Amino acid sequence: MTTFTTSAAPPSPAATSPTASAACWRRLSLWFGLICWLQLSCRAPQANPERVRRSEPLLGTFVTITAYDEDRGRANDAVSAAFDEFRRIDSLMSLHRPDSELSRLNARAATGPVVISPDLFRVIARAQEIAGETEGSFDITIRPLADLWGFIWKEYRLPTEQELKAVLPRVNYRRVGLGPENRTVHFLATGVSLDLEKVTRLIAPAGNYARSA
Known part of the structure; x- marks a missing residue:
């Protein structure tokens, strides 16, 4: 054992x-x-x-x-x-990792529905359920803000008020469309990007x- x-x-x-x-x-x-x-x-x-x-x-x-x-x-x-x-x-x-399935999804989903693996779809779908339950307190579309503050690559910076105003509209879990039948994800606005770090x-x-x- x-x-x-x-x-x-x-x-x-x-x-x-x-x-x-x-x-x-x-x-x-x-x-x-x-x-x-x-x-x-x-x-x-x-x-x-x-x-x-x-x-x-x-x-x-x-x-x-x-x-x-x-x-x-x-x-x-x-x-x-x-x-x-x-x-x-x-x-x-x-x-x-630019070759991860999530990175590829973030690069393509604003142009149309993207078919993803069962595991990734299950994670995103559950995260979206929790976002709804918490009225957005938990929101995997936080990625644009994380990028703006330099959190992802640990290149930290203090964004300006104008930069924050420009990015905040992209952070909204309601801008992510899911297609359970075909396991598709579609971003309903440009600039949306997912961050699953908390989930992983x-x-x-x-x-x-x-x-x-």
Whole structure:
């Protein structure tokens, strides 16, 4: 049996955009939890286990995974499997990768409906539900503001009042149209862009988990 822990660096300032209530975040965490995706169950670590620890830059932060097992090879396998899932999520939803599915969606969705993968559509659809429930307190269209403040690439700046006035109309979850039948996303105005950073931090949450070998 392998026990392992995951942790991430503190969220970047881009993650300080308006957020949903704690109850909404708990529901979203349950919906997308990495616990379910990796089929993990909580157990106590064994006595005197081997430890394997690795870190990688993913999801706009550094992810560290530490695994404990009497068998070092099995611990290595557990860490590798966990990072495989982190990389998969990163390839879908990273803003820091121009080749991620989210980056491609942001580049094209203002010109017409874009068909996306089931996983990405499910995340966006649920985020839109929460935006409605919170009347926009949680809003994944925050990306233009995050860019303006330099949060995404950590090139921070103080925008002018005129710049803020120009960008704020683009931040509105109602400007995102979804087509559930064909899994399409369509931005209903130019300049709209999605930021799923808060969501990805919940899909791959920090915590202590164990997996039976």
